[in-house]
Amino acid sequence: MGLNLRGADAVVTGASSGIGAAVAHRLAARGCRVVLVGRDRQRLQRAADGCAGAPLCADVTEDTGFRAVAAAASRADVLVHCAGAGFAGDFAAMPPDRVAALTELDLTAPLRLTRAALPGMLQRGRGHLVFISSVAALGVPDEEVYSAAKAGLRTFAAAVDRRCARGGVSVTTVLPGAVRTPFFAGRGRAYDRRFPRMVEPEAVATAAVRAVERGRREVFVPRWLVVADRVRGAAPRLYQWLAGEFG
Ligand SMILES: NC(=O)c1ccc[n+]([C@@H]2O[C@H](COP(=O)([O-])OP(=O)(O)OC[C@H]3O[C@@H](n4cnc5c(N)ncnc54)[C@H](OP(=O)(O)O)[C@@H]3O)[C@@H](O)[C@H]2O)c1
Numbered sequence: 001m002g003l004n005l006r007g008a009d010a011v012v013t014g015a016s017s018g019i020g021a022a023v024a025h026r027l028a029a030r031g032c033r034v035v036l037v038g039r040d041r042q043r044l045q046r047a048a049d050g051c052a053g054a055p056l057c058a059d060v061t062e063d064t065g066f067r068a069v070a071a072a073a074s075r076a077d078v079l080v081h082c083a084g085a086g087f088a089g090d091f092a093a094m095p096p097d098r099v100a101a102l103t104e105l106d107l108t109a110p111l112r113l114t115r116a117a118l119p120g121m122l123q124r125g126r127g128h129l130v131f132i133s134s135v136a137a138l139g140v141p142d143e144e145v146y147s148a149a150k151a152g153l154r155t156f157a158a159a160v161d162r163r164c165a166r167g168g169v170s171v172t173t174v175l176p177g178a179v180r181t182p183f184f185a186g187r188g189r190a191y192d193r194r195f196p197r198m199v200e201p202e203a204v205a206t207a208a209v210r211a212v213e214r215g216r217r218e219v220f221v222p223r224w225l226v227v228a229d230r231v232r233g234a235a236p237r238l239y240q241w242l243a244g245e246f247g
Pocket residue numbers: 013014015016017018019020037038039040041043044058059060061081082083084085086105132133134135175176177178179180181182183184186201
C-alpha cells in the first residue's frame with residue numbers, strides 16, 4: 001500500500017550524511033515535514049537547512065539520544081532507519097566492543113525504534129517503515145558482523161510486515177550495493193572493487209521514496225543486484241562459487 005507523502009511527518013536517522021541526507025531531501029521534495037537525526041551538529045544543521053527540516057542531534061545507541069528519537073518516531077508517519085556503520089577486516093581480530101557497538105547501531109537501535117513508532121502508526125492506521133539494509137545481507141567475507149546485522153534487519157522487516165499490513169502500515173527494505181558516501185572511510189577499508197560500480201546516494205534516495213509511494217516491499221539499488229539474491233535463493237552452491245570468483 002503506497003503512502004501519500006504530502007503533509008506526512010517523517011523521521012530519518014543517519015540524516016547528517018550520505019544516503020540519509022539524500023532521503024531526507026527527497027522526502028521533503030515530495031511534501032514531507034522531516035526530522036533529521038544524526039550526531040554531528042554542524043553537518044546535521046547543514047543537511048536540515050538544505051530541506052527546511054528539523055535537526056535532532058542524538059546518538060541512537062545512547063539512552064538520552066534514543067529516547068529523544070523514539071519520541072519523534074512515535075509521532076511519525078514515515079520512519080527511515082538509515083543510521084549505520086560498517087567494519088571490514090579480519091573477524092578473528094575484530095575488537096569485541098566493536099562487535100557489540102556495530103550490532104547495537106545497525107540492528108538493535110532500528111528494532112527498538114520500530115517498537116517505539118509502531119503503536120502510534122497502528123493506532124492511526126497509517127505509516128511506513130523503511131529499513132536501509134545492504135546487499136551485504138547476502139553475506140560478505142571480511143564483513144561478517146555487518147552482513148549479519150543487515151540480514152537481521154531484512155528478516156525483521158519481513159517478519160513485522162504481516163502485523164503492519166493488518167494495521168495499515170507498510171514496510172520497505174532497501175538493499176543498496178556500493179554507494180559513494182563517507183561510509184567506507186568509517187569501516188576502515190576503501191571500496192576497491194570495480195564491480196558493482198558505485199552509485200550516488202541520490203539514486204538510493206529516489207528508489208527508497210518511490211518504494212514508499214508505491215508500497216514496494218524490497219528494492220535493490222542498482223536494481224540488477226536482485227539477480228544475486230535470486231541466484232542465492234535458487235542455487236546456493238552456484239552463488240557461493242560466483243561470489244568467490246567475482247566477489
Ligand atoms: N555507502 C554504502 O556503500 C552503503 C551500502 C549499503 C548500505 N549502506 C547503509 O546505508 C546507511 C547510511 O550509510 P551511508 O553510506 O550514508 O554512510 P554515512 O555517510 O557514513 O552516514 C552514516 C549516518 O549514520 C549516522 N550515525 C552513525 N552512528 C550514529 C549514531 N550512533 N547515532 C545516530 N546517527 C548515527 C551518521 O551521523 P553522524 O556522523 O552525524 O553521527 C550519518 O548520518 C547505513 O546503514 C549503511 O550501512 C551503505
